[in-house]
Amino acid sequence: MEPEDDLRSRIEAALVRGRLTKWQRHFLLDMRDRLVKYGPRTRLSAKQWARLHEIIGPTSPSPSAPSHSPLNRAPSSSRWRPRRSRSPLAREARYLAARFTRAFGIALALVVGSLIYSHIEKGGHISWPSMPSFARSATGDRVPLARSQFTVTDGDTIRLDGAAKGTRLVGFNAPESIEPRCPVEADLGRRAKARLTELVASAKLELEMIPCSCTAGTEGTDRCNYGRSCGSLFANGQDVGDVLISEGLAVPFVCGATSCPPTPRPWCAS
Structure with missing residues (x-):
């Protein structure tokens, strides 16, 4: 192995x-x-x-x-070689390049800091820098999404290519396929994941990023939805959550503006 x-x-x-x-x-x-x-x-x-x-x-x-x-694994080190002495011109060029790089880095940091400060002043969230460029849309906007731009984690979660965390699909809760609480949930979780994979295989896909239901200032951190972003995924114009609910592979799960009710998990009820 x-x-x-x-x-x-x-x-x-x-x-x-x-x-x-x-x-x-x-x-x-x-x-x-x-x-x-x-x-x-x-x-x-x-x-x-x-x-x-x-x-x-x-x-x-x-x-x-x-x-x-x-x-x-790092590449094997080569045998020691005497350090070559650099000419005064080469040393001067290296010094100027280092000065330029440092000055450019400081200027870039000031610009980014200014943008973040302006964004906070306007009451926005700053979780977007960790998202791929194709997902940095304004709230409520649907953007086209290619199948190659994400992977399916389970029945209600996808992971966008390049994103540090997954994206929780909202409005429904699917059975766990990774840590099921009972055999029934394990079977339904595998079926929900397989069905979501089937729904997105060849459909026209759109993704709408939305704010997670968390307290102010926590979105994008581990204190909000385990650091995941939130969104809705549409296959040929239909929310995939509605399809899974209609087929008995998920249940409705609607959150408020800053909090969610207990997560519904009826699959292991006695």
């Missing part, structure tokens, strides 16, 4: 066993998604290795030396 496959299997085993906090579960899901998407090209920081060590036990190689791990 390849190293990344072994690590992914251990992560999935930890998810199945349960006994995780919400943060730990979200972290493991994010790590698993990276391994699925990037395979042996996945890069994990020392801090991420340390978190994995805390949750699933020691990994091989040691998290304390991530640069030597199969997922962070």
Whole structure:
């Protein structure tokens, strides 16, 4: 088994066993998604290795030396060579380039800071920089979405290509396919995910990003919807949530402006 496959299997085993906090579960899901998407090209920081060590036990190689791990393999170092002396002209050019880079970085930081400050002053949210450019639409606008621009996580969640977090589809709740609470939910969760995948396979797709139902100032952070964005996905003009509800693969789930009622999960009721 390849190293990344072994690590992914251990992560999935930890998810199945349960006994995780919400943060730990979200972290493991994010790590698993990276391994699925990037395979042996996945890069994990020392801090991420340390978190994995805390949750699933020691990994091989040691998290304390991530640069030597199969997922962070560095090219073999060449033999030592004497450092070449640079001419005065080359040193001067290097110095001027460094000065220019520093000045440009400061100017760019000032511009970005000004934009963010202006955005906050107008009462807006600042979670959009983590979203792909095709999803940075104004609230209420539908934008075309290609099938290649996202992956289906489960029956009510997708992940946009390039986004740090997933996008929770609103208005409905589908059974869990990753951490089901009973066999019935596990079966329905797999069917809901498969049905959503089928709905978006060849349809004309549109995505409408909307504010999540969170307290002011928390959107885009882990305190709001686990850091995920929120939106509605339309296949040939129809909300995919309405289709799943009509087929018994989801239930309505409507939130208020800043909070949601308890998540409906009727599948494991005795």
